[in-house]
Amino acid sequence: MATIYDVARRAEVSPATVSRVVNGHANVDPTLAERVRRAMRELEYRPNAVARNLRRSRTTLWAVIISDIGNPFFTSLVRGVEDVAQRAGFSVVLCNTDEDPTKESQYLDAALTEQMAGVIISPSGRANHVNRLVDARVPVVVIDRQVSGAHVDTVLVDNEHGASLATTHLIESGYERIACITGPEGVFTAMRRLRGYRRALEDHDREYDPDLVRHGDFRSDGGYRAMASLLALRPRPDAIFAGNNLMTVGAVECLVDSRIEVPAEMGVVGFDDVPWAHLVRPSLTTVAQPTYELGREAAQLLTQRIATPDRPPTVITLETKLQIRDSSLPRSQP
Amino acid sequence: MATIYDVARRAEVSPATVSRVVNGHANVDPTLAERVRRAMRELEYRPNAVARNLRRSRTTLWAVIISDIGNPFFTSLVRGVEDVAQRAGFSVVLCNTDEDPTKESQYLDAALTEQMAGVIISPSGRANHVNRLVDARVPVVVIDRQVSGAHVDTVLVDNEHGASLATTHLIESGYERIACITGPEGVFTAMRRLRGYRRALEDHDREYDPDLVRHGDFRSDGGYRAMASLLALRPRPDAIFAGNNLMTVGAVECLVDSRIEVPAEMGVVGFDDVPWAHLVRPSLTTVAQPTYELGREAAQLLTQRIATPDRPPTVITLETKLQIRDSSLPRSQP
């Protein structure tokens, strides 16, 4: 690999001049600049970002740390991040933790030791992970899940409100025994969505019954198992609110396998849109999240945090929207 | 951020000794080592990977460059890569090109300038991109799509054979006018799958009719549009072979919207499994690819390439398997 010295020698200038041409910083005599550019071309010179990063003590890479690369929620979000990052001159790399705190910790280490310019993270676990970044003064934005006790920019959706909308919709459509499949205990979004479900019930003078609640793993399998367990109840629930997209899919798979008709025998509303929802019969009522915008907002916060590290942290909450489709058609009266 | 000098001073040793403790390279007196470790803890010392990388002129990051992060094919593949990488002490970062050569080029630049330890790429475009890596002696493995004229490790599936199996299956199930939706012109997998389709037809003394072929974009929308265009034909096709998972989804969506019964009015076979295939009615016959293994094999080749840069390139071809489900049920005789 040619270095900046090789180029300098060939162009008969100093390394500093080459650096100036490469970075377009200072004014360089056009003749020299041209000579430098030619030398670069001839030597196929490519700046060594590692050396540059060391010298400048900053990099141009953002890490986006997410918990499930297989969930379209995150892939859409990542696109939002990418589009903003690119315009601001950063490259985005993705790190997939599979909801595993060990993996998350490893990627945090990588982000720290590699001196990444910034991190956008949907934290799987406790606050201390995020605080490691904050303490090390790495610009960081938390996305999707609030971290209590971390003083950090955050982008959320109105989980509780969305869940409440969904549940209210089921109530008003005439469903009587509405169950809930929420996410893992201790995960922020899972707790908020459960709270919204509960609030809606209580607002309509329904009893909140913990027996009708299951905790899944935010993946399809968990939704399937939770649904199966709910189906064993007597009396059986006649509707369910599922706390994320993949668990909705799993729950519906279970209903299909059990030959239970949706919505005739079981109303279904899910949180977050299901990919290829059109293909699923019947079409699914969901609480739609602005996933792409979530990514955009996070990326914008991150650029601002990088520009002004000492600004006070912001929390942005985006709105969800209830998309009524066929899986929650009004209950025909007996 | 504490540096190695800070630690050395506190532990009253030389930076070299700290380095030895950190890397466990040479033998260090246990007393000193303990002093160093304590100093590290007290200062929350974290080695600066940028400086280390510069000094060692190698890094510990792999880039996986893929064309569509929204396609489960790639997400499963990435998991295969991650599992191997982690064991070998590398971190994996993902780069999404959205099939855009400009983005691809940018990520290649990033991989080069950041001196990444290795690259696994599913190239969207021409050979020259990959050759930039090979020429720069960056360890690289090409995955999913062969690059003609690049002397490089490659992991593929038997696209032609799989496509031929799928088409033969439709023929033997009694379908008469079998159309094909393949991928973008010039994309390796698209060409091979089209060739398999054609070969199967000709092997069964059917005429290959270019009017029955459409080129989609490997995404759902493209599949939808291609299907719509095929439906305008008179006589209409009575079966289709779709060249990847998302286009299969799009094609089926189009059929649903057009109220065309599958398989009664249109047999469907897709290449690559569709996520949540259970939910799609009827269940879809597909050519299943070993996506996770694809990633594993690629990662293994990459570790070998890094260990022995001058070994001759290998091409590995994994087998696909026809998964027969309901969307291609034997045609009932008229």
Added chain:
DNA sequence: CTGAAAGCGCTAACAA
């Protein structure tokens, strides 16, 4: 077994 010192490739004062 330990320390001194050179240098990875680049940038940014500072001087000329």
Added chain:
DNA sequence: TTGTTAGCGCTTTCAG
């Protein structure tokens, strides 16, 4: 406008 030079933080000879 250009060049000289001193590091960024780390590893790794080479002496001791």
